[in-house]
Amino acid sequence: MLLATTVLLLVLLCLVWTIWVKGKPKDPLHLPPGPRPFPVIGNILQIKPQEFLLSLQQFQKKYGPIFTIYFGSHPTVVICGYDAVKEALVDNKDVFSGRGKMAVPEYVMKGYGIIGSNGDRWKQMRRFALTTLRNFGMGKRSIEERIQEEAQFLVEEFGKTEGELFDPTFFLGCAVSNIICSVLLGKRFSYKDERFLSLLKNVTGAVRFMNSVWGLIFSFFHGVMHHIPGPHQKGIQHLFDLRAFIQEEVNESVKTLNPDSTRHFIDCFLVKMQQEKENPSSEFHNENLLGSSMNLFFAGTETTSTTLRYGFLALLKYPEIQAKIQDEIDYVIGDRRPSAEDRTNIPYTEAVICEIQRFCDIVPTGVPHSTTENILFRDYTIPKGTNVFPLLTTVLKDPEQFPQPEIFSPDRFLDDKGAVKKHAAFLPFSAGRRICIGEGLARMELFLFLTTLLQKFTLTTVVATDDLDLTPEFSSAGHLPRSYKMSAIPRH
Ligand code: HEM
Ligand SMILES: *[C@@H]1O[C@H](CO)[C@@H](O)[C@H](O)[C@H]1NC(C)=O
Ligand SMILES: *[C@@H]1O[C@H](CO)[C@@H](O)[C@H](O)[C@H]1NC(C)=O
Secondary structure, eight states: OOHHHHHHHHHHHHHHHHSOOOOOOOOTTOOOOOOOOOTTTTTTHHGGGGHHHHHHHHHHHHHHHEEEETTTEEEEEEEESHHHHHHHHHTTTTTTGOOOHHHHHHHHHHHHHHHHHHHHHHHHHHHHHHHHHHTTTSSSSSHHHHHHHHHHHHHHHHHTTTTBBBHHHHHHHHHHHHHHHHHHHHHOOOTOOHHHHHHHHHHHHHHHHHHHHHHHHHHHHHHHHEEEEEEEHHHHHHHHHHHHHHHHHHHHHHHOOOTTTTSSSSHHHHHHHHTTTTTTTOSSSHHHHHHHHHHHOOOOHHHHHHHHHHHHHHHHHOOHHHHHHHHHHHHHHHOOOOGGGGGOOOOOHHHHHOOOOOHHOOOTTTOEEOOOOOEEETTTOOOOTTTEOOOOOOOOOOTSSSSTTSSOOOGGOTTSSOBBOEEEEEOTTGGGGGGGGTTTHHHHHHHHHHHHHHHHEEEEEEEOOGGGOSSSSSSSSOOBOOOBBEEEOOOO
């Protein structure tokens, strides 16, 4: 009801406005072409929040790989296909390194942290997070051991289902969240821990909100939206709850901090805060600590667990691919614990993981960028501070790069000798200066969780493989797999 009235009101407003202001204003900047915007509300009526991505893809067909749409009165340049995305994010990496407007995180994080920040703050936060994650093991042993340990807990939980059908969402979410907890807080939680469960509920609730139509409407009209009641208020509340949780953990860490023996990300940040406490313009303060920690939580949990859950669904649909992975595991790894080193020796499994990431395409719209300077891009002028969407789905499903992109085929990541074949257009983590900082961690998790589980279990379901639907569930932002149940049948 509220939605309908809001939309109706806006339509009326537009009509009045278009009668007043006739004709399209001359565009002196030569922004890329696009659908004609209405004053104030821009292209919202042509975009359909329920089919956001689809609408953008239709504009791509009509206007080509680079086009402009208006959210309200602000232009956003959308870039599609491998060639154009690479030309922007890689060949002009500095100009396209800004972060575009993201209403929800901006509202909660106020521009602090890594994902939503810009300029010097962003450089410092990003560099700090990258080095800290590296010292804690992205590439070193310790984080690998934590993932291996967590994988054993997953095996235990899968075992307890005794071959009955179950939805893996909960267990995978727990396991992946525990890895981030281990990085941030230096501890893992039992899957029954009350505090952990409410934490997960908040994360899921916030993600569900951001993927909903309400989340999108909030992004378009955040100026007014936080003043009006509606379901979005609850969505936002999850984020504030998570923030409070992290603040509690920070306070606890302050009390027990030993600068000579840091236990986790928060400790490292606190030490840096102490080192810079004489510097009044230091970026190392409580707000950036909360912002960065929230970022790691969000960016690092749903993405990885959704990929795993989607991947399992693909393996249920293609049992022959699952069997080939198991053959490779049995042959190369046998009964011992899979380790990160094994990755180089099991190319087929690596290829399947790449294809899972390409096919599932879980961040189809990418994360908004913005230009840090005016730029002449192809035949257009894009002014400084313009929002830019690198549409990652049009890269991962670019038919020039991946023939028959809608087919799930791990072989496209193997050369004729059976070794892993790299693809320049394989960009699930994006590219350029803003490329995901969790790529190494995520890839290690995907590999170790998948191999450890398939070493011990065969995944099956009662639904006929033809009836398993790999197309994503409705969502206004991310791609999510349709919900499903599976059985984990012990292998030995
Ligand atoms: C399969 C798992 C993952 C996928 C598909 C993924 C994907 C992405 C994408 C597409 C971006 C946007 C890059 C851009 O702005 O162009 C991003 C940014 C980011 N990711 Fe990930 N990510 C994953 C896992 C992780 C993990 C595990 C972490 C935490 C350690 C993480 C932390 C971040 C951060 C902090 C950023 C912001 C970087 C910046 O703005 O400078 N991600 N990720
Ligand atoms: C969010 O977490 C807090 C405690 O961490 C909990 O009290 C609250 O119920 C959670 N909210 C939801 C909606 O799950
Ligand atoms: C954390 O500590 C700060 C300052 O020491 C205090 O203002 C704040 O209320 C505390 N927050 C929580 C959640 O304990």
